[in-house]
Amino acid sequence: MTLASGLDADASAGAHALARYRSEFPIFRDAVYLNTCSLGALGDRTRRRITEFFDLWQARGASAWYDVWWAALGELRARYARIVGASPEEIALAPSVSVALSTVAEALDYRRRPRVVVTSLDFPTIAYQWLAKRARGVELVVVESPDQISVPVEAIARAVDDRTALVATSHVYFTSGAIQDIQRVADVARKCGALTLIDAYQAVGQVPVDVKAAGVDFLTAGGLKWLLGGPGIVLLYVRDELARRLAPTIAGWFGQKNQFDFDPRAFELHDDARRFELGTPALAAVYAQLGGLDYIDEIGVPAIRRVTAALTEDLVARARESGFRPKVAPRAEDRSGIVMLPVADPAAGVRHLAAGGIIADARPGHVRLSPFFYNVQDDHVSALERLATHTGH
Numbered sequence: 001m002t003l004a005s006g007l008d009a010d011a012s013a014g015a016h017a018l019a020r021y022r023s024e025f026p027i028f029r030d031a032v033y034l035n036t037c038s039l040g041a042l043g044d045r046t047r048r049r050i051t052e053f054f055d056l057w058q059a060r061g062a063s064a065w066y067d068v069w070w071a072a073l074g075e076l077r078a079r080y081a082r083i084v085g086a087s088p089e090e091i092a093l094a095p096s097v098s099v100a101l102s103t104v105a106e107a108l109d110y111r112r113r114p115r116v117v118v119t120s121l122d123f124p125t126i127a128y129q130w131l132a133k134r135a136r137g138v139e140l141v142v143v144e145s146p147d148q149i150s151v152p153v154e155a156i157a158r159a160v161d162d163r164t165a166l167v168a169t170s171h172v173y174f175t176s177g178a179i180q181d182i183q184r185v186a187d188v189a190r191k192c193g194a195l196t197l198i199d200a201y202q203a204v205g206q207v208p209v210d211v212k213a214a215g216v217d218f219l220t221a222g223g224l225k226w227l228l229g230g231p232g233i234v235l236l237y238v239r240d241e242l243a244r245r246l247a248p249t250i251a252g253w254f255g256q257k258n259q260f261d262f263d264p265r266a267f268e269l270h271d272d273a274r275r276f277e278l279g280t281p282a283l284a285a286v287y288a289q290l291g292g293l294d295y296i297d298e299i300g301v302p303a304i305r306r307v308t309a310a311l312t313e314d315l316v317a318r319a320r321e322s323g324f325r326p327k328v329a330p331r332a333e334d335r336s337g338i339v340m341l342p343v344a345d346p347a348a349g350v351r352h353l354a355a356g357g358i359i360a361d362a363r364p365g366h367v368r369l370s371p372f373f374y375n376v377q378d379d380h381v382s383a384l385e386r387l388a389t390h391t392g393h
């Protein structure tokens, strides 16, 4: 990915084809926002959709459930499905990745396959899910990263065997921004009869994802970051055959086929991925996500990827020129919009940036900068200049 392919000729001003959307994200009036990998910026369309929900709540109360709100849930499942290449019947809604993981974890049989394989770079809520089941005999296998940037698929292959129930790992590592080849991970798992679950929270919205091409069994992602929908709403993809067969042992009425029979003696799960749903979805979050998707769908993830990849390369190059040593994947095509800059006191670095109106984040040993399509090269210049006055680069 060259700079020229994503950023236009007017590079001195940092302009690119998607910079026109920036005016719809008011945070840029007062700040330089470089933290989408923590929380996507609030867009005007997202705010309008949330307001629409409040207006309906005020005007119609619960009667809005029967037509508009129920339909909004269906619309969201369908739009989530499109963005990951699934069918709407393969999508369940959940309030967080941790809850989505719980429903999957409670649907697996660990008797003959007690092992779950994760990597040391995955977001730890994945590991916690199965560490919590240690007393039941579930064994977590953590595959180490040799460079703290990525994990060789060969190392994952060595950890997977015929006692492995599941390989659960990231599409994009939150620790390095490196993109993992999830198709190869799924192949490795399948060869041993294990299933694959992908935490794609840091991927969906910024890099194209196709669950069918990748051959994964489960995938989760959500609104918080690259889908611009804020907290409280995520998707769980469950491959069609599993969505009809697996039965989670935690349950709620939204997973029930005859939800409105209100019969405490009957228990019949939906015939699709909705059997992984539990209780009433947070509608404000659903509406916020629909608004966020209005941007993502209008632009399209391939176009977002082109611009974000070019911005990432610009940030990496400028950081190196300024004397930083970004911890990123060696090849540009394996990088995403998360750039880790090793800094002695990252929390102080982030506070120093914030005092200058630049919003970034700290992770152990690093300041984390995270460009998206609404950023421009001038944001990188401002952030690096300000950070250099703190680090003395």
Ligand SMILES: Cc1ncc(COP(=O)(O)O)c(C=O)c1O
Pocket (backbone or CB within 6 Å): 095, 096, 097, 098, 099, 123, 125, 170, 174, 199, 200, 201, 202, 234
């Ligand atoms: C890759 C990844 N997975 C999961 C989470 C958190 O998931 P949740 O809080 O929805 O359970 C995060 C960060 O917020 C993340 O970066």
